[in-house]
Amino acid sequence: MRAILFIIQKEFLQIFRNKTMLPIIFLLPIIQLLILANAATFEMKNINISVVDYDNSRISREVISHFDASTFFTIIPTEQSVEKALELVHSNRTDLVMVIPNGFEKDIDNSIAPKVQLLVNSINGMGASLAYAYSSSILMNFTKNIAIKKLNVNIQTPPTISTQTSYWYNPELKYSHFMVPGILVILVTIIGMFLTALNLVREKELGTIEQINVTPIKRYQFIIGKLVPFWIIAMFELAFGLLVGKLLFDIPINGSLTLLFSFAGVFLVLALGGGLLLSSISSSQQQVMFVAFFFMIVFVLMSGIFTSTESMPNWAQIFNRINPLYYFMKVIRMVLVKGANLSDIRESFISVSILAVTMLSFAIFRYKKTS
Amino acid sequence: MNPIIVNKLAKSYEKVNALKGISFEVEDGELFGLIGPDGAGKTTLIRILASLLLPDTGKASLVGNDVVKDFHEIRKIVGYMPSRFSLYTDLTVQENLEFFAGVFGSTIEENYYLIKDIYHMLEPFKGRLAGKLSGGMKQKLALSCALIHKPKILLLDEPTTGVDAVSRKEFWAMLGKLKAEGITILVSTPYMDEASLCDRIALIDKGEILSVNTPKGIIALFPQKLYGISTPNSFSLLNHLRTLPICKDAFLFGQEIHVTTSNSNITCESLHDLLSNSGFTNSTVTLIEPTVEDCFMQLMGNNR
Incomplete structure (x- = not known):
């Protein structure tokens, strides 16, 4: 036990003597939250639209004015030719081309369903479908109004289902409420996993591990002594990140913080244990960096930070059972935004605990003092 | 029983036969030199004795403890100084000593008499980072750290390589004092002039021992x-x-x-x-x- 304390004390001495360490701990969360939570948003504003109006009638101009009036769209002038408009798409000056065919007004007058063509730039698939959805809803509303006007107002229209939407847990659909907890997960994992992994392999590179290996320190003592300092730093990082999120983005904290931090504690044993395992099988910091980076990218993209994990293919959902970030991403959002309690996150808690114990024993087992 | 017994020890790496079944014994309280050029197998032998490397065949024991089976015991009784400086360069002299004393379950005060002379020379620099010490000072610190738990056997791998002539002399003088304390010392060196400072030497080349004798005995032959x-x-x-x-x-x-x-x-x-x-x-x-x-x-x- 005393040996562990000596290792922990030594680690802290080294950590705080390292001049890049304090900026990493304090500036990293602020910068990441500020940049990512503001920049990475799915809300579409300023969709550029070009309209090729072959009809050039009163009604077609009315359609265009509806788009003009919408805050989502900016009209980019174009010549009267689909080819010219597509050139604009090609040079990235417009996202969407709407072609109103000749006879648009006549069709409406003759009660034939009017047709327009939408050509969407789909380099960014997500943006394209949103642009399409926005523009078709404008067109739908427009035709509905025309129909009502045309068929005398007094005549009863057939009953349609009207929807009243209310967004639970995030009534204003604030993107930052969704994003900030997700970024915190990544932040805490990076800080914890990378720092631990680099630390152990650095001892190998510098040869200091030779001197440690001839001491009577037991394997588990060494691993625990390495783990605890970074565990404490990562937990502090989570607290600090939450504070920044609360102050800058006013993220909701509806659930119990004790619950969140207990879960984070177990999660970090898993993440840090992974880092230690990685560094015990690598021989240089470079190797560790590349391998850690690889796993990090896979785990982050699969974790559901941007996309819903439920809509992922079956194999991906099975893979996610061993993805630590998937659990933490789910739990932090549930606890902060929804106010989930222990029974809501029980399954995740159990899974992460099992993974953590497995990982830690593996890391201790894999670390060998003799070659 | 002799404190160091090496019996037909062999170790090969992928293409190199580093040790070809060597045997020798070191007597109690002896300062034993392992003399040979680079690549002779000195480091491999010392690392096996320090229980950091497993031999392919053969046996070795330190104070009756097998280096493979009883490695827990070995680590309590051995002080090891690798050829490469392996203390924490970002910790001070004092912090390094305290750390190693701590992990051996000892304190600086407990065995202070052993390191007193060496530590005395380091004292003015005790707040300095180990990485900022001169080569000779680094060796002294490394020796202090290897001695902090009062080992029965000291294994020193090329302790004087890259150290200036004056510091080398001082270092050997220190080894003489430690020998007087009853510590058995195995030291490897590529410098032949240091051989005469040992009680007995083993000449080693290409993984084989050419001769084991006192320096005088070797010359007489x-x-x-x-x-x-x-x-x-x-x-x-x-x-x-x-x-x-x-x-x-x-x-x-x-x-x-x-x-x-x-x-x-x-x-x-x-x-x-x-x-x-x-x-x-x-x-x-x-x-x-x-x-x-x-x-x-x-x-x-x-x-x-």
């Missing part, structure tokens, strides 16, 4: 007479000597050429005349006492 030739033109003389049929071996030692002959009738005078006749007129020939290095060169020649 030198089979031929040894001549030292000084000449202003040593390089062409060396080449000339090697073409002579009476010359067995000829090596350049600094400014002097050391020659052995296969003909026992040769004397200093006859050798001098022989050289004068070949045009090397202003050379002096003397009969000299062989050094450990001469013995080593001779044994290495036989080994090839």
Whole structure:
């Protein structure tokens, strides 16, 4: 036990003597939250639209004015030719081309369903479908109004289902409420996993591990002594990140913080244990960096930070059972935004605990003092 | 039982036979030197004894503890100093000592008498980071850290490589004092001049032990007479000597050429005349006492 304390004390001495360490701990969360939570948003504003109006009638101009009036769209002038408009798409000056065919007004007058063509730039698939959805809803509303006007107002229209939407847990659909907890997960994992992994392999590179290996320190003592300092730093990082999120983005904290931090504690044993395992099988910091980076990218993209994990293919959902970030991403959002309690996150808690114990024993087992 | 027993120890890496089944014993309280060139297998042997490396075959024991089975015990009784400086460069002198004392379950005060002399020299720098010490100071700190738990056996892997001449002298003086405390010391070095400072030495080359003896004993076993030739033109003389049929071996030692002959009738005078006749007129020939290095060169020649 005393040996562990000596290792922990030594680690802290080294950590705080390292001049890049304090900026990493304090500036990293602020910068990441500020940049990512503001920049990475799915809300579409300023969709550029070009309209090729072959009809050039009163009604077609009315359609265009509806788009003009919408805050989502900016009209980019174009010549009267689909080819010219597509050139604009090609040079990235417009996202969407709407072609109103000749006879648009006549069709409406003759009660034939009017047709327009939408050509969407789909380099960014997500943006394209949103642009399409926005523009078709404008067109739908427009035709509905025309129909009502045309068929005398007094005549009863057939009953349609009207929807009243209310967004639970995030009534204003604030993107930052969704994003900030997700970024915190990544932040805490990076800080914890990378720092631990680099630390152990650095001892190998510098040869200091030779001197440690001839001491009577037991394997588990060494691993625990390495783990605890970074565990404490990562937990502090989570607290600090939450504070920044609360102050800058006013993220909701509806659930119990004790619950969140207990879960984070177990999660970090898993993440840090992974880092230690990685560094015990690598021989240089470079190797560790590349391998850690690889796993990090896979785990982050699969974790559901941007996309819903439920809509992922079956194999991906099975893979996610061993993805630590998937659990933490789910739990932090549930606890902060929804106010989930222990029974809501029980399954995740159990899974992460099992993974953590497995990982830690593996890391201790894999670390060998003799070659 | 002797504190260090090495029995037919062998270790090979992928393509190299680092140790080819070597055996020797080190007696209690002995300062034992492992002398050999780079790549002889010194580091491999010391790492096996320090329980950092597993041997392929053979056995070794330190104070009765097998280096493979009883590695827990080994780590309590051995002080090991690797050839590369492996203390924490971002910790101070004081912090390094405290840390190593701590992990051995000891304190600096407990065994202070052992490191007193060395620590005294380090004292003015105790707040300095270990990475900012000079080479000689680093060695002293490393030795202090290896001694902090009062080991029974000290394993030192090339402790004086890359250290200036004065610090080397000081270092060997310290080893002498530690020996007086009853610590058995195994030290490896590529410097032949350090061999005479050991009680006994093992000459090692290409994973084999050529000879184990006291430095005097090794010299006494030198089979031929040894001549030292000084000449202003040593390089062409060396080449000339090697073409002579009476010359067995000829090596350049600094400014002097050391020659052995296969003909026992040769004397200093006859050798001098022989050289004068070949045009090397202003050379002096003397009969000299062989050094450990001469013995080593001779044994290495036989080994090839």
